[in-house]
Amino acid sequence: MLAICALVVVSGAVGSVQVSLREAAHIVLGHLLPGMPWMSDGSLSRLQDQAVWQFRLPRALLAGLAGAGLALAGALMQVTVRNPLAEPYILGVSSGASVGAVLVIVFGSAALGGLSLNVAAFVGALAACVAVAMLARKNGTLSPTRMILAGVALGTLLSAVTSYLTISTDAQNVVSVLFFLLGSVSAATMSSLIGPAVALLVSCLIAAFLSRSLNALMTGDESAISLGVNANRLRGLLLVVASLLTGAVVSVAGGIGFVGLVVPHIARIMVGADHRRMLPITVLGGAVFLMTADLLARTVAQPTEIPLGILTAFVGAPFFMWLMRQGGAEKAGFGR
Known part of the structure; x- marks a missing residue:
């Protein structure tokens, strides 16, 4: 803090x-x-x-909320599929939000029934969440492998739709589209903090209540069931929570990768895989990570501002590869 x-x-x-x-x-x-x-x-x-009060403070707070939300969503997603490389974006939620936002930028709010960019992005994320859940369900169960495959396939399809909309629009809209897709908190206002803050609060409460069940799910479905945990129902709930949390963040901050991938992994290495200790560190670490990234984005290439998605990928990818080289996945409890 x-x-x-x-x-x-x-x-x-x-x-x-x-x-x-x-x-x-x-x-x-x-x-x-x-x-x-x-x-x-x-x-x-x-x-x-x-x-300070109208521009810089909302920006810093939104970066903190976005980082905390993406990190928590990543931690929940990694438990859902029992894979340290999983993150919310693998479900195609970010691509769904991007499609909704780009539709507003290209065709205007009036063409979509008056939906604002933020609302359209959230609706797109929610639609992607529902589609992945439907595709991943077989015989009444949610398969982790099918969830990953469905997310990758849907994300690829939605990314193609976004690319088509981008190249078919006017040149003046291309910059706005690309800036949103790469992620930024430069347009933050106090009112834009409400959605991510509410989503993060609700998700934190749910995650804290389910922390013991998350520990059980980490050991495998059979062990979780023997401990009285309904693995299929828990996976469905985690999928919804992680997807909606990601949608709430992407709708106001755009596409920002690697936060949900790297931060939970580092948290597990620091304090272990017990979610009662790991989740609070993940939330705080995500906030610190993205707030620091935003500071660098504003100062490294002044007067030009670097989109957050570029900076987090540039910093996060090499660091995560270094962690994997050092056996980070096994230390985090996924290599058993």
């Missing part, structure tokens, strides 16, 4: 409008505690206040 608070302050101080770390902290605390004296001493300009 201290790291998250520190990143919020640092994020508030980074930008074209000069604000010191102390001033950024004063602005944030001044809005949260309006009776405190530092907001009325005249030392801070209105421009500084707007830069």
Whole structure:
């Protein structure tokens, strides 16, 4: 939590409008505690206040919520299919959200019944979740292998649809489409935090309640059933929770990969595979990871901003390959 608070302050101080770390902290605390004296001493300009409170703070908070949500979704997905390489995007949920968003960008909100970009992205993610569940079900059960295959196939199909829409639209829309597909929190507002925050809170409560069942599912279906866990029903619930959580994040932050893949893996190496300890570390680690990535995205190539999806892939892919080289999967409890 201290790291998250520190990143919020640092994020508030980074930008074209000069604000010191102390001033950024004063602005944030001044809005949260309006009776405190530092907001009325005249030392801070209105421009500084707007830069921190209206633009930089929502951006930092959305990055934290998105990182925490994607990391938690990845952890749940890895348990669902008992594979350390699994993540929400393998189900095609991100591709479904992208199709919904691109439809709004290309054809306009009016052509889709007045749906906003965020709502259309969420609807697309939900539709992809339902489609994967239907394709993966056989004889009344959800097969982990069928879930992965269905997700890959559906994701490929939806990605093809997105690519076609992108190349067939006007040139001025291509930049907007690509920026959304690669992920960004630059357009964050306080209102855009509501959806991911609610989804993360509900998902955290469900995950905490099911932590013992998740431990049982990690040992295999037979062991889980012997402990009184309905493996098929639990997989279905985890699929829905992970997919909806991913959809809520993608609808406001776009496509950001590797968070749900790397962070849960590192958390298991740090504290073990017991989900009562691992899940809180995963949520906090995901927030720290993406908030740090957003800071780098804003500063590494100034004045150009790097899309988050590019940066997380550039950092996450080599790091994850290094972990695998060191036997990280076995240490995380998946190699038994």
